Amino acid sequence: MATTLGELERSVMEFLWASDEAMTAYDLRDRLAAAEVDRSPAITTVLTVLSRLENKGFVQRQRTSRPHLYRAQASREDHMAELMHEVLGSATNRSAVLERFVGQVSEREAALLRELLESRSHR
Amino acid sequence: MATTLGELERSVMEFLWASDEAMTAYDLRDRLAAAEVDRSPAITTVLTVLSRLENKGFVQRQRTSRPHLYRAQASREDHMAELMHEVLGSATNRSAVLERFVGQVSEREAALLRELLESRSHR
DNA sequence: AGCGGGCTTCTACGTTTCGTAGAAATGATT
DNA sequence: AATCATTTCTACGAAACGTAGAAGCCCGCT
Structure with a gap:
């Protein structure tokens, strides 16, 4: 329960927290690429991290639309x-x-x- | 800086925080053996952990007396x-x-x- | 219905941190 | 100097995380 976030996990959460809207993994990848100079993770990397964050209860996923939508569970x-x-x-x-x-x-x-x-x- | 503690590290800190006096690694090993039912780490294990805690700034070591003395840096x-x-x-x-x-x-x-x-x- | 391409899930590997402790080095005491 | 207690060095296994290719799934199009 006293879950700690890794560095990429934290970056993802920052973007989700900063956005009122739900975002797609592709949005997040682009933001990450723009923000972090030396890093631009593959889309699968972002999806893996999002799954982990979902398991940890940090992120809520909407499977209704096809590129799934992700939002922060809590502010x-x-x-x-x-x-x-x-x-x-x-x-x-x-x-x-x-x-x-x-x-x-x-x-x-x-x-x-x-x-x-x-x-x-x-x- | 935002250092997180492992399980054994935390146990060691609990004992150091609970004690006003500085303690030796042997003291700590004995307390750990008494407290934790299933675990009784070797003395070298305790010393390794204490060194790591020292590097992290959680513990202060006195090298003056021969079995070194350890105390929590902050309460x-x-x-x-x-x-x-x-x-x-x-x-x-x-x-x-x-x-x-x-x-x-x-x-x-x-x-x-x-x-x-x-x-x-x-x- | 079959196909193709985007999207997701599965699987896997490298790195770092921590628990673990033997081996080697150090130093005190006789 | 030899011995014994104590410390430091070295190392390995497990778990968490970053990373991403491979495989599978779904849906629109012909």
Whole structure:
């Protein structure tokens, strides 16, 4: 469950997260070729990676149209929040972790956190 | 930098994090043998893992006394808070991540966070 | 219905990381 | 110097990932 992403897997997810629309493997291959200077994976490579990401639950595939369509299962933000909770959840001393976490955020973000906690409290 | 730990590496770190004192590889081997039912690694295995952890910056080694002494570089809590910051730092939309993060914590922890942010503000 | 070509799945190999530990080197102690 | 504890070197198997060719599948066209 504490799945980690490889480098190409991560790049693919970045594109899927950045796009509201579902994409085809061909779209992704082209984006990858354009973005990564030294790398331009074959279409089969992209499809393999997409299958793996599907198995890991990161990607949802639509088999209805013929070049299959892929989309991120959760938003990038959801995923990251989930990761943070995963870390926190594995701690024995959660308050100590939170204490250090809060101690290190910028004042700007501290203010944001206060706001978020405020609006959360009367709901 | 975003280093991930293997299973044995993690077990070793657990013991080091749990102990205030520095430990020898022999100590660790014994603890591992006692804790893990099916596993009891050779001393060389433990030493290999400790070297790798040292290279990764998780462990600090004292070569002064002859059975070398090992200690965790950072506390478990520091490490976890750091991990959380690492995740957050890699986000393009930090506030969106924080929003989801805060939205999912328990009321108890929300209260704790409010406190921490409070005491932080008049530091 | 058969065929051809795009699309997908299967299979496979190289690399890296980690668990594992013997062999070799080092160094202290008598 | 010889011996024994300790450390370092070297190596191999397994799993995850990047990589992509080979084989199979599906659909429109004639």
